[in-house]
Amino acid sequence: MGRSSLYSDASGLKRGPWTPEEDQKLLAYIQQHGHGSWRCLPEKAGLQRSGKSCRLRWINYLRPDIKRGKFSQHEEQTIIQLHALVGNRWSVIAAHLPKRTDNEIKNYWNTHIKKRLAMMGIDPVTHRPKVASLGAADGGPKNASNLSHMAQWETARLEAETRLVKESRARHNEPTTDSLSPRSRPSPSVHLLKKMATRPRCLDILKAWQNVCFKAFESSINSNNITDLESPTSTLHFCEKTQAPPTVNASFREEMNVGLNKSGVDMVLEAAGEVWTGANDFLDRFSMTSMIMALTQVCISVAEQVIIMKTTITTIVMIS
DNA sequence: AAATCCTTCAACCGCCAGTGA
DNA sequence: GTCACTGGCGGTTGAAGGATT
Structure with missing residues (x-):
């Protein structure tokens, strides 16, 4: 997958999907030496890739603490409620989901959640109801409107419950997921969200x-x-x-x-x-x-x- | 069975902020 | 202050594979 061809670019660096051999080289090098400077890593690891590409591959795929597979209902709710709070700040959202990468969350949002919210009559950007469009699609404007609202309220209730539980848990010093953040440099928002759950x-x-x-x-x-x-x-x-x-x-x-x-x-x-x-x-x-x-x-x-x-x-x- | 459409998601791009010289 | 470099981030792309016709 990926959008670039398998061929090397003008600088002689390979692009496109990673082969198992490349993965093995990168993994072995990082396990032995750590990644250090991403810019210097490819040469040291014997890879014909850019440092940026190596970093991305490691963060989104090769790291040992990555969880793959379907998102749980709880993870989905967390994504929705955090998205309502912080918008498309995937790194912030990822910081609160154990072992998930921002890229994975972003993809999941775009391919699953966004569509589902739209079907429920909720604008995935504003998290507000799109009553008019739902009513038009369904024939009965009033029923559609009520259905839309019921979906909204139920979603809200679940979100609120989840948030309160999360905050309550955090107050009891349960482990947070921040240490598992795919980003080594936590953004200010990560600190804020963490702090707000403990006060x-x-x-x-x-x-x-x-x-x-x-x-x-x-x-x-x-x-x-x-x-x-x-x-x-x-x-x-x-x-x-x-x-x-x-x-x-x-x-x-x-x-x-x-x-x-x-x-x-x-x-x-x-x-x-x-x-x-x-x-x-x-x-x-x-x-x-x-x-x-x-x-x-x-x-x-x-x-x-x-x-x-x-x-x-x-x-x-x-x-x- | 073949063609076409649709969905998924790995990977890339461009921008930005932080840092050090 | 400013310049160059690096890493981080969000948006976007497009190949692969599944679903549908």
């Missing part, structure tokens, strides 16, 4: 969150308009029109550019009051926001169930 959360945040969330919840139920709710994976959107408080600084807004609705986050942060003032570094803020997102998704899921029940009851009453 204790203040219950005041929960209280603050309950205030904000249930106001929106009540409002949604009163209007009885399901389509007013946004995708659970996008989270917090129903707070969007709230004005952002002045206490949250601009640099944080920049740093939080991970697909969140910032105004919604701001609103919760404002309600959190004093808790927030103590958290003046980005790590704390990121951690707090992650928790808020998880809680949002759980809450939206509950809200959806109630709305569906109310709609059903109304329908029954009308029929009877």
